[in-house]
């Protein structure tokens with residue numbers, strides 16, 4: 001696989017890449033970013049359903065894959081011989097609370113199936129996303145440290161915390177190069193989240209650009225850690241391409257960029273669209289949000305592999321509004 005000219009050689013052997021959960025909010029953007037970085041035909045997108053808009057994953061192979069189907073996964077690995085697997089398929093926090101047993105099965109069995117298959121086939125690297133949901137109501141809320149009291153109280157959070165420990169176990173027992181980030185809420189204009197507690201932070205921009213008002217399902221002062229998608233993609237690719245000896249955390253790295261409340265998000269949008277109005281009607285997701293950190297201490301990621309975000313709230317708002325308006329006109 002050719003690396004773009006001028007890019008330093010890394011510890012990752014160039015080879016094909018398999019992205020599981022490619023039709024999700026992160027998957028759609030990560031496949032596009034990987035296809036820019038590598039030869040597009042070597043980046044294999046896989047999901048349990050085809051993309052709603054096939055153009056979004058055009059330019060490279062797409063395969064149907066239920067991650068709980070180990071024999072299908074084995075077949076795809078034999079077919080494409082991936083050097084890296086990005087395993088993103090999961091139920092998010094709000095959906096998993098409504099469907100706890102399936103949430104546990106998909107999030108937990110799915111990870112174990114991928115880790116087992118990676119070891120069996122000698123896949124060089126696995127990426128698996130964790131989340132701020134690994135923390136719970138007993139965790140210090142502000143500048144939440146890398147190592148602290150966890151005690152998550154959602155199915156999603158419990159599955160992510162257990163998953164982190166499994167990643168560390170596969171690294172220790174099998175030498176598998178599995179890497180992970182605890183994402184904050186992710187915000188992007190190209191794809192929509194589904195079933196998360198931080199989804200409001202994406203929905204609010206879509207309503208604003210459509211000229212509508214927004215009813216927010218969290219209270220106006222609920223501060224949560226958030227991140228703009230270009231930063232999330234940069235962090236993911238930087239982590240995966242860092243030399244192995246720099247990766248000191250084999251559970252999952254805290255990752256921060258910004259922290260804001262719905263009222264601060266609304267105010268940031270109103271600086272561009274003064275007529276935009278937000279009302280607040282908290283639902284069951286408020287309880288989930290209240291159990292999560294308000295902000296994250298990501299010093300370890302900065303120290304170990306040089307993490308540095310580019311976007312704060314106002315920079316993100318300007319970019320989101322610009323792109324969503326362009327998409328509206330197209």
Ligand code: SER
Pocket residue numbers: 092093094130131132133156183184185186195196197198199
């Ligand atoms: N954004 C996710 C959610 O809200 C958290 O990882 O469920």
